Amino acid sequence: MSIDLSEFHDVFFEECSEGLDVMESGLLELDHTTDSEDINAIFRAAHSIKGGSASFGFMEISSFTHVMETLLDEIRDGRRDITRDGIDLLLASVDVLRGMVAAARDEQAYDQPVIDEVHQKLESMLVTQTKVDTGIAEQKEDTASETVQICEKANVPREADQRITSWSINFKPDASLLRAGNEPSRIFRELMRLGELTVEADVSAIPPLSEIDPENCYIGWSLSLETSASREEIEELFSWVADESDLEIACAATRQKLPDTDVEPGTGKQAPIVSAETPGEVLVEASADVTPNVQDQPAEKANTSQVTKVAEATKNKSVSSGSGKESGSIRVAIDKVDELINLVGELVITQSMLSQTGVDLANSEAGHFDKLRDGLTQLERNTRELQESVLQIRMLPISFSFSRFPRLVRDLSSKIGKQVELTMTGEQTEVDKTVLEKIGDPLIHLVRNSLDHGIETPEVRKAAGKPETGRLELLAYHEGGDIIIKVIDDGAGLNRENIITKAMEKGLIGETEDLTDERVYNLIFAPGFSTAEQVSDVSGRGVGMDVVRRNVRDLGGNVSINSNDGAGSTVTIRLPLTLAILDGQLARIGEETYIISLVSIVETLQMQKESISSFTGQSELYRLRDEYIPIIRLSELFGTKSGKKNLEDGLLIVVEADGQHHGLFVDELLGQQQVVIKSLESNFTHIQGIAGATILGDGKVALIIDIPGLIQRYSKQCQQNECLLGAVS
Amino acid sequence: MASILAVDDSPSMRQMVSYTLEKAGYGVILANDGKEALDIAHDTEVDLVITDVNMPKMDGITLVKKLRELHAYRFKPILILTTESTAEKKTLGKEAGATGWLVKPFDPDKLVSTLRRVLD
Numbered sequence: 001m002s003i004d005l006s007e008f009h010d011v012f013f014e015e016c017s018e019g020l021d022v023m024e025s026g027l028l029e030l031d032h033t034t035d036s037e038d039i040n041a042i043f044r045a046a047h048s049i050k051g052g053s054a055s056f057g058f059m060e061i062s063s064f065t066h067v068m069e070t071l072l073d074e075i076r077d078g079r080r081d082i083t084r085d086g087i088d089l090l091l092a093s094v095d096v097l098r099g100m101v102a103a104a105r106d107e108q109a110y111d112q113p114v115i116d117e118v119h120q121k122l123e124s125m126l127v128t129q130t131k132v133d134t135g136i137a138e139q140k141e142d143t144a145s146e147t148v149q150i151c152e153k154a155n156v157p158r159e160a161d162q163r164i165t166s167w168s169i170n171f172k173p174d175a176s177l178l179r180a181g182n183e184p185s186r187i188f189r190e191l192m193r194l195g196e197l198t199v200e201a202d203v204s205a206i207p208p209l210s211e212i213d214p215e216n217c218y219i220g221w222s223l224s225l226e227t228s229a230s231r232e233e234i235e236e237l238f239s240w241v242a243d244e245s246d247l248e249i250a251c252a253a254t255r256q257k258l259p260d261t262d263v264e265p266g267t268g269k270q271a272p273i274v275s276a277e278t279p280g281e282v283l284v285e286a287s288a289d290v291t292p293n294v295q296d297q298p299a300e301k302a303n304t305s306q307v308t309k310v311a312e313a314t315k316n317k318s319v320s321s322g323s324g325k326e327s328g329s330i331r332v333a334i335d336k337v338d339e340l341i342n343l344v345g346e347l348v349i350t351q352s353m354l355s356q357t358g359v360d361l362a363n364s365e366a367g368h369f370d371k372l373r374d375g376l377t378q379l380e381r382n383t384r385e386l387q388e389s390v391l392q393i394r395m396l397p398i399s400f401s402f403s404r405f406p407r408l409v410r411d412l413s414s415k416i417g418k419q420v421e422l423t424m425t426g427e428q429t430e431v432d433k434t435v436l437e438k439i440g441d442p443l444i445h446l447v448r449n450s451l452d453h454g455i456e457t458p459e460v461r462k463a464a465g466k467p468e469t470g471r472l473e474l475l476a477y478h479e480g481g482d483i484i485i486k487v488i489d490d491g492a493g494l495n496r497e498n499i500i501t502k503a504m505e506k507g508l509i510g511e512t513e514d515l516t517d518e519r520v521y522n523l524i525f526a527p528g529f530s531t532a533e534q535v536s537d538v539s540g541r542g543v544g545m546d547v548v549r550r551n552v553r554d555l556g557g558n559v560s561i562n563s564n565d566g567a568g569s570t571v572t573i574r575l576p577l578t579l580a581i582l583d584g585q586l587a588r589i590g591e592e593t594y595i596i597s598l599v600s601i602v603e604t605l606q607m608q609k610e611s612i613s614s615f616t617g618q619s620e621l622y623r624l625r626d627e628y629i630p631i632i633r634l635s636e637l638f639g640t641k642s643g644k645k646n647l648e649d650g651l652l653i654v655v656e657a658d659g660q661h662h663g664l665f666v667d668e669l670l671g672q673q674q675v676v677i678k679s680l681e682s683n684f685t686h687i688q689g690i691a692g693a694t695i696l697g698d699g700k701v702a703l704i705i706d707i708p709g710l711i712q713r714y715s716k717q718c719q720q721n722e723c724l725l726g727a728v729s
Numbered sequence: 730m731a732s733i734l735a736v737d738d739s740p741s742m743r744q745m746v747s748y749t750l751e752k753a754g755y756g757v758i759l760a761n762d763g764k765e766a767l768d769i770a771h772d773t774e775v776d777l778v779i780t781d782v783n784m785p786k787m788d789g790i791t792l793v794k795k796l797r798e799l800h801a802y803r804f805k806p807i808l809i810l811t812t813e814s815t816a817e818k819k820t821l822g823k824e825a826g827a828t829g830w831l832v833k834p835f836d837p838d839k840l841v842s843t844l845r846r847v848l849d
Contacts (some may be wrong), residue, residue, distance in 0.1 A: 005745060005837065012741035040785075047783050048739045051812045054834035055745065062834075179797075181806035181828035181847065190846050215803075237846060240829030 019045035172220035195227025345676035352697030399427035454491030586670035590642025763787025806847035
């Protein structure tokens with residue numbers, strides 16, 4: 001039987017990355033106060049990677065990890081001091097290993113020069129700095145080569161294949177043999193697979209019945225085996241009992257198998273003879289005093305049957321495969337989960353269809369269908385719960401994204417000569433896997449920005465009366481249906497005047513504009529804006545913040561910044577927990593139903609005539625308290641031309657995007673409901689201002705409005721109108 | 730069909746061992762660490778245990794010792810699957826009551842042929 005292990009490679013690679021993450025975060029926290037269990041966890045991770053990679057045939061990874069493991073073992077046993085250099089080297093090794101694992105996964109060549117360099121450094125650290133003695137490392141080295149040898153040996157073709165050798169085996173186990181779970185009869189059975197076996201039991205040592213301890217083994221055996229197998233194969237079968245028994249394996253005679261000619265005893269190409277006390281004797285023996293099959297051997301049976309019976313009686317055969325208690329975590333392919341989410345989405349649609357039918361029926365047959373309605377209510381609850389739990393499968397803790405920051409902050413702060421203490425809170429806050437993956441890069445930008453532009457050098461901080469070590473905090477928590485992520489630093493903060501000057505230079509704002517702090521600070525998210533005195537290789541060329549905002553918006557979230565000059569700044573990212581469903585407000589315009597995300601709605605109101613100001617060809621504004629809100633006529637923007645024309649007849653939904661308010665003019669509000677987002681792009685094409693579509697209970701398609709996109713579309717149209725107007729006049 | 734309890738903290742090892750054993754016709758129960766294995770062994774009597782050594786919560790050597798204290802496991806074959814091949818470690822395993830050991834790298838064919846030595 002040959003077993004192909006390649007189908008487990010993916011699991012192995014994933015496990016490697018997890019192990020490497022464990023090692024990295026462990027190493028980052030490693031110092032003299034680290035308790036042994038934490039060091040042990042790092043060691044175990046290395047150990048597992050080594051063992052796994054060897055089993056899967058990635059010998060380079062295995063041998064590289066072996067050196068790391070040896071170092072870690074010395075640290076674990078207290079034989080080696082924890083030094084900054086050591087940790088740096090181990091961290092570099094983690095990086096190298098990560099590269100090797102990635103290369104193995106992608107079936108690419110390893111980056112050999114880098115591997116060799118770090119490998120060399122590890123080796124030289126091993127020989128030079130051991131606390132107690134240097135012999136240990138070498139001893140370990142032997143172990144590794146031994147392991148590899150075993151592997152190689154198995155592949156070497158047997159030389160003695162064609163030779164039949166008679167082996168004489170004397171086997172006298174210790175009395176305690178059975179207690180370790182070894183059973184001579186099973187070993188004999190395996191010997192029989194190798195060739196012709198005869199067994200003779202020596203029962204002379206069996207004490208009188210009254211003195212017999214049923215758990216002891218009193219019998220010795222003389223065996224003779226005619227086989228083409230090598231000595232190693234025979235020894236292998238006895239390998240687990242050799243230490244607990246007197247064992248002699250001797251070559252009695254060798255002969256060629258084909259043609260069937262006898263060879264002189266002891267002249268075959270066999271391993272040296274340990275003992276040749278009975279040459280030739282057992283070869284031909286099949287006489288009465290030799291029992292041919294050990295299974296039929298009464299003495300042996302008598303000895304163990306008692307034990308076997310007890311075991312037999314208590315044996316519980318109800319064990320079924322895979323009924324283990326494994327409850328930790330499962331790995332599910334994303335596409336399978338997506339399929340489930342899709343199906344549940346369909347179920348929700350079906351339910352709302354039924355619900356609609358139920359309402360119709362109830363109205364026509366007054367109260368007659370209460371039961372149907374009850375059932376539907378229950379169905380609604382069940383489907384909702386089912387949907388929530390299915391969506392949960394995709395949810396992962398934000399720590400997957402946060403975990404890279406300790407290393408990043410450590411490396412970066414030492415590179416730019418700053419002292420920074422990173423604290424992370426709410427790492428277990430869960431968020432959809434897609435959101436999690438896409439928020440990684442923006443977060444890196446923000447953290448780098450805080451380190452580079454926010455937190456000052458120790459000297460500057462001291463002069464400003466602050467602690468020399470800066471504080472950087474990553475925070476995550478749930479609020480409503482959103483996840484809030486904050487990046488907080490206690491650095492220099494944003495300088496209002498600098499930003500205004502810069503924004504004017506860039507033409508982002510006019511000279512005379514009177515802006516709130518919030519507006520000013522959020523100017524840094526504008527494309528091409530950067531306040532850094534000099535461009536550095538740390539936080540780039542000012543492309544960061546607008547990319548951050550775009551990424552966050554793509555995920556249906558928003559980002560804002562708040563700051564106190566001289567006391568630090570706080571960037572707040574608000575993201576939906578999942579991209580698959582949306583809490584929506586249904587609104588009707590003419591025949592069309594639109595869905596507006598509930599989180600973007602500020603308020604809805606009926607307009608007063610005196611508060612509406614409109615200019616020909618220009619945008620209409622609505623005065624709400626002290627603010628003028630542009631009114632967007634959706635029907636005109638999308639060119640449907642249906643619905644109410646008179647503003648006073650409809651409603652104004654005030655929505656917020658990027659700190660600015662706009663009003664959507666609709667005929668009326670319908671219900672609020674959770675909708676399953678269906679992509680418009682995959683089935684039709686992208687339309688600016690439309691995030692997607694959903695199917696309503698009555699089977700009609702409703703478009704979901706993308707507020708930021710809609711506002712952009714609206715601004716673009718206004719500009720065109722003004723151009724047209726300008727051209728006319 | 731003999732049932733086997735396989736204990737390893739590495740998911741890929743667990744999968745490999747269970748795949749190999751199930752293909753060879755054994756029933757397999759998996760455990761993540763020694764402690765979980767011991768709990769399972771308390772409730773369910775299996776015919777053979779294969780365990781890793783380095784594991785969180787309870788290591789393989791301790792597991793062997795604890796299993797041998799259970800009446801049902803006094804004579805059961807318990808194998809140690811490990812990367813440690815030093816004589817010192819083997820002696821430790823033997824003293825704890827291990828039936829035998831298998832040295833990683835893990836060779837599926839060898840595992841199956843080896844099991845026949847200790848299982849009916």
